């Protein structure tokens with residue numbers, strides 16, 4: 195419906211509702227009929243506009259699919275980047291340049307909490323074949339302070355039907371290479387419950403940041419068990435920042451145990467440079483790689499895990515403003531070390547098919 199028609203209908207309603215019929219020379223029964231008619235018209239508008247929106251989302255999915263198919267035709271395995279931290283300082287044209295250079299078909303464009311979810315919609319409107327509307331990250335004072343207004347807005351955004359994914363939301367977060375947030379909002383806190391509930395209700399996946407210390411696992415496991423319909427992507431797996439406190443996650447087996455227990459748990463792969471050390475502890479944290487004088491390869495145990503559970507892993511760049519210069523290196527590591535080592539069906543699932551299913555709710559169809 196165009197705005198002119200809407201205006202006429204509103205004007206009509208105004209005259210019907212605001213004023214007594216006898217004042218305008220309308221018979222009582224005609225007035226009642228007009229009122230009923232207006233109600234019906236508005237009910238129809240409501241239904242039709244909802245349908246129009248559903249079509250919009252289908253149209254978006256069609257555009258995303260075209261984009262992926264274009265890369266397949268070029269002989270590239272397309273990547274869907276599920277974890278990008280959009281702070282508004284890197285022009286999206288620059289990001290698109292890096293995506294194109296690296297065979298990244300789509301980016302879940304998660305804005306930081308200050309920018310708000312709408313920023314992702316704005317960028318999607320400008321570049322509908324590149325950016326997937328994604329709800330804000332929980333990465334600042336509002337989220338960590340469990341701000342009521344922030345959580346209400348989050349719920350409103352999630353229920354709007356305009357978005358495909360949510361977050362990254364931070365639970366336990368150590369200082370990183372680009373920020374010094376040393377915080378812990380427990381996975382079973384009230385704020386996190388809001389996210390788990392919204393994911394269960396809408397079917398949208400969400401990203402979680404949580405440091406994999408043994409003693410921090412129970413709070414996560416309680417929630418995975420309590421919300422079996424929530425789709426949780428735990429970010430940066432294949433990482434260990436302290437072998438003493440992260441004992442269960444020192445091997446691929448620890449991840450395997452959780453995968454077997456929780457069908458609603460997914461992971462994106464660690465993005466640190468193979469062989470690099472976490473500055474907080476001095477340990478080489480990307481444990482899914484073998485680094486030797488011969489070069490870097492995917493560790494055999496992790497390769498086995500990916501082949502055994504090919505549906506549970508996705509790729510996220512974890513690129514933000516401060517790390518933008520790492521984009522090519524991160525994507526090249528995924529392509530030339532991880533995807534190259536895997537069977538083609540597994541590589542395709544991890545590169546884009548799993549992310550596709552998480553964001554659309556449907557299997558990828560060639």
Ligand SMILES: [Zn+2]
Nearest residue numbers: 362403429430
């Ligand atoms: Zn993270």
